[in-house]
Amino acid sequence: MTVVYAVTMALLGAAVLMTTARLVRGPTAFDRIMALDVLSVLLVSGTAVYAVAREEPANATILVVIALLGFVGSVTAARLAAEREDRT
Structure with a gap:
């Protein structure tokens, strides 16, 4: 199972890198906000995988x-x- 955890963490790391690129390059503020939301989901996922791998509840x-x-x-x-939609 250690290999599964390592592969999962590697894939989550790759997703974090791609999301960080969207955070930096995002053309609008809304893109950046959504990238931060995705980063929070990835952080929760990574912490959950780490907790299961180390058996630390x-x-x-x-x-x-x-x-x-x-x-x-x-x-x-x-x-x-x-709010932005209401203004237009």
Whole structure:
């Protein structure tokens, strides 16, 4: 199973790199906000894989906090998009 965890972490790392590129190059602020949301999901996924690989259930609190921060970011982005749409 160690190989599976290593491959999973490598794929998550590649996804983080691609998402960071979108964060830097994003033509609009909304693209950057969505990239930050995807990064929070990838961070939760990586932490979950690490917790399972090390058999440490103490990381569950960290998972909940990061997931809640990602949710708040998504709601904020949706409000921003709705406000911009109302103005036009």
